[in-house]
Amino acid sequence: MMPLSASSMNRVSYMCPVTISNDVVQGQTDIQDSLTVDSGGNLYIINAPVYVGGPNQPDHGHRTAHLVIRNGGAMTLLGNLPDHMTVFLGDKANGSLEINGGRLLMGQGRIQGAREHEGRIAMTDGWLFASEVDLPAEGSELVIRHGLMRIRKLSGNASTRIYGGVLHVKEEARASRIHLIDDGVLLLGSVTSQPSADVMAGAGINFRGDGGALVIRIPHPENALTRTREAEHVFDELLRRGKLFHDSEPMTSFQGFHMREFTGHDGLAYAALRPSAQLNAEQNQVTRLLHTFMYGGSEKDMPI
Helix, strand or coil, X not given: CCCCEEECCCEEEECCCEEEEEEEECCEEEECCEEEXXXXXXXXXXXXXXXECCCCCCCCXXXXXXXXXXXXXXXXXXXXXXXXXXXXXXCCCEEEEEEEEEEEECCCCEEEECCCCCEEEEEEEEEEXXXXXXXXXXXXXXXECCCEEEEEEEEECCEEEECCXXXXXXXXXXXXXXXXXXXXXXXXXXXXXXXXXXXXXXXXXXXXXXXXXXXEECCCCCCHHHHHHHHXXXXXXXXXXXCEXXXXXXXXXXXXXXXXXXXXXXXXXXXXXXXXXXXXXXXXXXXXXXXXXXXXXXXXXXXX
């Protein structure tokens, strides 16, 4: 009978489908079939990479390797060596990361796809905190249906679709077009990084139908007039550089869109751009999502 996993002093390999509850790995982790961190489970990786369909995948191996974090399970990359704290998606096989009610906490670690094999990240609910996500292979996907993904940089050729939840990119979004659908929210910028059309829009941002919201953190929020001008400048630059689309058609003006600045739970200034039709909807899920993200569902009124 084939063992579920094989370990050495510096490597752990999962060669068949494995579900774990609690484990600590201090060496390289190879996932050749599927590894699931399930309800209440915790997997800690210390100063070592994780390969999902990586270089140790046998030539007769599976077409796609899966890392699944679900039902309250958590995977945490720990350590003081950021270059070692990497989840590699794909090498000899396609790599898939699925988060469904789980948490992937990577600190300064990154998610790196391969050029030859597709990488796929799918979030149904939960958290993903990482420094960078790079999925360079054509056919790669980043799909968020609910939850929060917070990263410093996004790059590559992945098709990015946000149906719900929030994708927060702090510094750079040099990726393929990002599609905002239904209740999806893209948040750009951070306390120390000013949103810029040069580095923040990649191949563009596409509002599909009446869905989606583009939110920016506004620098220099000294007064209301400054906030408005700063927000308008960022959105105007995105429009002028051809980075904004509506139903895949280039936007030439903001007709049919609404912009409003507001103060978040952290006391910082934000501005949201979204289709005006959302303001007339009886059940405005985008407003509700932004309210929950900014204020944790409190009774505070959100003028947006």
